[in-house]
Amino acid sequence: MLEINNLACTRGDHLLFSGLSFSLSDGELMQVQGENGKGKTSLLRMLCGFLMPAEGEIRWRGENIRELDEEYYAEMIYLGHLNAIKDELNALENLRISAGLSGCEVDDKQALAALRHMGLRGRETLPVKVLSQGQRRRVALARLLASDARLWILDEPLTALDVGAVGLMQELIGAHLNKGGMVIFTTHQPLEVAGVETRRLTLA
Amino acid sequence: MSSAPASPARLSLPGLLRLVVRRDLMLAMRRRADVLTTLIFFVMVVSLFPLGVGPEPEMLRKMAAGVVWVAALLASMLSLGRMFMADYVDGTLEQMLLAPQSLSVLVLGKILAHWMLSGLPLVLMAPVLGLQFDMSVQALWVLIVSLLLGTPVLSMIGAVGAALTLGLRGGGVLVSLLVLPLCIPVLIFGTGAVEAVTSSTSVAPHLLLQGALLVLAAVFTPWVTAHALRISME
Numbered sequence: 001m002l003e004i005n006n007l008a009c010t011r012g013d014h015l016l017f018s019g020l021s022f023s024l025s026d027g028e029l030m031q032v033q034g035e036n037g038k039g040k041t042s043l044l045r046m047l048c049g050f051l052m053p054a055e056g057e058i059r060w061r062g063e064n065i066r067e068l069d070e071e072y073y074a075e076m077i078y079l080g081h082l083n084a085i086k087d088e089l090n091a092l093e094n095l096r097i098s099a100g101l102s103g104c105e106v107d108d109k110q111a112l113a114a115l116r117h118m119g120l121r122g123r124e125t126l127p128v129k130v131l132s133q134g135q136r137r138r139v140a141l142a143r144l145l146a147s148d149a150r151l152w153i154l155d156e157p158l159t160a161l162d163v164g165a166v167g168l169m170q171e172l173i174g175a176h177l178n179k180g181g182m183v184i185f186t187t188h189q190p191l192e193v194a195g196v197e198t199r200r201l202t203l204a
Numbered sequence: 205m206s207s208a209p210a211s212p213a214r215l216s217l218p219g220l221l222r223l224v225v226r227r228d229l230m231l232a233m234r235r236r237a238d239v240l241t242t243l244i245f246f247v248m249v250v251s252l253f254p255l256g257v258g259p260e261p262e263m264l265r266k267m268a269a270g271v272v273w274v275a276a277l278l279a280s281m282l283s284l285g286r287m288f289m290a291d292y293v294d295g296t297l298e299q300m301l302l303a304p305q306s307l308s309v310l311v312l313g314k315i316l317a318h319w320m321l322s323g324l325p326l327v328l329m330a331p332v333l334g335l336q337f338d339m340s341v342q343a344l345w346v347l348i349v350s351l352l353l354g355t356p357v358l359s360m361i362g363a364v365g366a367a368l369t370l371g372l373r374g375g376g377v378l379v380s381l382l383v384l385p386l387c388i389p390v391l392i393f394g395t396g397a398v399e400a401v402t403s404s405t406s407v408a409p410h411l412l413l414q415g416a417l418l419v420l421a422a423v424f425t426p427w428v429t430a431h432a433l434r435i436s437m438e
Binding site: 048049050051052070071073074076077078080081082083084085086087088089093097098100101102103104105106 | 215220223224230231234294295296303
């Protein structure tokens, strides 16, 4: 379970939000809402431990994530604005390497299956630089399939995706929640998952 | 979700090290120009000296080790900026910071790959360049050994500087100013070893001290670099 207690965030001298508290339990889906510049990405980056909270703490299974460190990282996966894929490598190499960095060893067969599931059949061994923005995003999202993380932190996962891929994401998130996973995400597009109530957190 | 693997195998620490080294080498092989520029810079700087100071064998022999070492130092500075930059720009570094095994081991992998791409080629090229300076065979051997012990230290200290200056404008010059003073001991013992051959004193102390520097750097710099990367990411 993820618990946020009295969290505050400052960027420079500017206070983005303060006194933020919520918790996320197994099987729950939370959407972080707010206008541009209200601190959605900063909140997610704090959950990843990139940013230090100005105040308050973030707890995972009752312990501060700063102290858990690598134990926490093994149970979460983060997908940011940047795709974290290399133009010089092909989709398959990219997926195998990024899965490896997040601690999971996937073989060619598993990686191919994940890429095909993301609708990249026939594009697996093309250099990523010839793929479109949406296809690159799909390569990045394929990491979700190759991981066994409990907590998914997704920053604008739907950027550049077409309608089909958005449907695929809804399915993926639904299946993850069914297995008892947790998802916290930001998006400016509607994202509803059948059978799950989306909790909404608005930063103002 | 039949296609999703139920529970992927966990990657071990040596596995992570191998993965990172292989990844960086693979990326470099697809972008060969970067590797070659460092090597060509090294060859050119070293070759300029005999042209500039004139063909006096006695003088050339005396300055050989110093010239090769200073050129190696400068060449290794050239490639430092690239060490984390590409990963920082495309978001891979964020994912690396979230690696559940050990960021220090991951950084060690990156340092090793950096040395293989920027240090090792210099070591292999040095004996050929040494011939321009009329170095004796024994002096050439000692030069190779001292470079083998010293260039990894340059990559390690350089990694700390590169991590600290990540994302700063004009970071390239700043990193040289930060790192070069710290590399002075490597330079002193490196050239000292070759000079010991020419003055027929014992080579061992210089090489042993270089080895000690290497061990010290290998233990501390990956850890320090990992912390510097976390700071740069805020």
